[in-house]
Amino acid sequence: MKGSIERSTAFCIVLLASFSICIISPDHTLTNGQDFGKMSSGDSNSTANFSSSGDSGIAVSGEPAFLGDSLIAAVLVSNSGNSSGSVDLNLEHVSSGQFFSGEKTLISPGSTREIAANFSPVEKGQNFFRWWVSSDGGNISSTLFGEFSIEAYDSQDIFLSLESYEWSDELGLEVSISVILSPGKSRNIDLILSKEHGGATSQLQSISVKLDPGKRDLNFELGNPQLDSIHIEAVPIGWAHSSNSTDSSFMPVELPSLDPSMLSVEATFSPEMPTSGERVVAKISLSNSNEFQAEAGKVRVIHSSDKTILAETSVQSVNPGSTVTSDVAVQSWPGGDRIELEVQWSTGEVSSEKFFSVNSQVEDPLIDVPFDIVSAGFGILAGSMSIMVGTLIWRAVSTRTPTTSDEGLRETKERSESQSRKEKSEISCTHCDQRLMVPSGHVGAVRCPSCTMEFKVGVAEESKVVVRSKEDILNCPECDQALRVPIEKRPVMSRCPVCKIEFMAESEVM
Known part of the structure; x- marks a missing residue:
């Protein structure tokens, strides 16, 4: 009886130990001899049964691999059951424990599909990975798990440089750049050109380029942008460059000088x-x-x-x-x-x-009066005419004396007119050629009523100031105002519109 009890106790201990091992063992660490189908619950007649298609195993694409590269692992999975089910591929880096998983793929009964997952090497040299296929409810064959390894190299270097720029008449701003890719695989990058103007940055161009290892020169035609500097950046597509790379470049840009005479x-x-x-x-x-x-x-x-x-x-x-x-x-x-x-x-x-x-028009000030201006104007006119008529009559009566004759009056009038003509002389305005009458012997300034300009008479003529220059622009000798006098019209008398001084504009001898 005692031996029977001891045998029962030993059997229970072994059973509990076996149960504990089954509980703590994860699915993807099972040994090669285990059958995943036996671990799935449910009736196989109403479930999906997944297994590897033939002896294909897992395939890795994207090698040779460099640190930062994105690789693809894929496996062909067949469903031999009578129900559809979803599966996905899982990867684990052995030394670091980093985990990668693909998207779930639905497989119909009797169908075979490729399931894949993206992953990257974690360290330089040999990288070991575990892989397994999981399903939400289907049976998984022991052929859908395993291990593989890949060798990874250091990340490739990229060196980007803005070499030069040039302004041309037809194309505007032309920029030359160079890109160097270290030995390894051909790589795809995006080149993004931006400008900075007034503290604001905006993109000018963006192109995709496939680089082969070595140096490549590229030119960009940017038209006529307004900018203070130009910036270019290289953005890797599906890979990562090393930390020693130079993926951007900057260069200040000077705008071409303009000819003021062409504005x-x-x-x-x-x-x-x-x-x-x-x-x-x-x-x-x-x-x-x-x-x-x-x-x-x-x-x-x-x-x-x-x-x-x-x-x-x-x-x-x-x-x-x-x-x-x-x-x-x-x-x-x-x-x-x-x-x-x-x-x-x-x-x-x-x-x-x-x-x-x-x-400009000069307006006369308006006067507000308490009577009709028109009527007052007629009254003033009538009164003025009456006074003039009375004055003429009075002069006619008062000047006719017994000793005065018509012949004497005529002689006096002619003598007065001759004297008046002798007292004034005729001159021409120096600005508009208007004929003017001025008192004889007048010395000093005279103002022309036609052009309102002043000039001097009766004084010695001042010597003319001469200003010379090699171009159309010269400065006033009085106020230093910049004036434009075309070379082809010189020599010519010129007048400053600011200070009104006149001077002779001549071309400076080369």
Whole structure:
């Protein structure tokens, strides 16, 4: 009896030990001799039965492998059951325990499907992996698990460099770059070019390139962008480069210089003859005859007499051979019968200006009177005529005396007119050629009522100031204002619209 009890106790201990081993052993660590189908619950007549298709085993694609590469492991799985089921492929790196899993794949009864999982080598050298196929409810054959190994090399290096840039008439900005890929596999990358302007960054171009090991030179044509610098970046597609790589490059860019003489400014004013204090709109046209783009800038309307900025606005960039029109509002028109203006266009480091003279209307002040002005005007006219008639009659009566005759009166009148002619002389305005009568012997300034300009008579003529330059632009000798006098028209007398001084403009001998 005692021996029977001891044998029963030993049997229970062995049974409990076997049960514990079954509980703690994970599915993917079972030995080669075990049958996964026996571990699945349920009736095999109503389930999916999965097994490896033939002796294909697991296949790995993407070798030779480099650290950071994405590889693919795949296996063919057949369903010999009578029910559909889903399976997935699982991988585990033996030394690190890193786990990889593929997507679940539905397999119909009698069908064979390839199931796959993406994975990457974890360390340089030999990498050992366990693999197994799992299912939510189907029976798994012992042929759907195992081990494999791959050899991994150091990640490949990539070196990206912006070599140079050049501005051309036809293509604008051309950028040259070089890319070096270390020995190994051919690689796909995205090259992204960006610009920085005014603190903001924006993308210019993006292209995909397949690189072979070695050096490759590439050129990019970017047109005429507004920028301060250019940046390029290489982005690997499906792989990772080494930490020693240079995957980006930066280079400051200088915009091409513009010729100010190839920039022109035109303006019209509405209304054409404004009054003091009135709002005036200037329609300004900016033309760029340069071979490069004029970047965004500003337009100013300046009162020439005191350099007051009457209006200012920002204008867009102007492409080569293009014209841009912008409206600028002068909120309060200055007073005067003729206003001298300067319209100035500033773009980058250069500027272009043009001077305009605008006639203005001078309004008479309105007087509010408590009577009808028209009636009062007629009354004044009638009274004036009465006075004139009375005066003529009185003079006729008072001047006829017994000793006075018609012949004496005529002689006195002729002598008076001759004396009057002798007292005045005729001269010509030096500005508009208007004929003027001035007192004989007058010395000093004379103001022309036609052009309102002043000039001197009766004084010795001052020697003319001569200003020379090698280009169309020269400076006023009095106020240093920049003036445009074309070379082909010189020598010519010129007049500064600001200080009104006249001088001789000549070409400087080369």
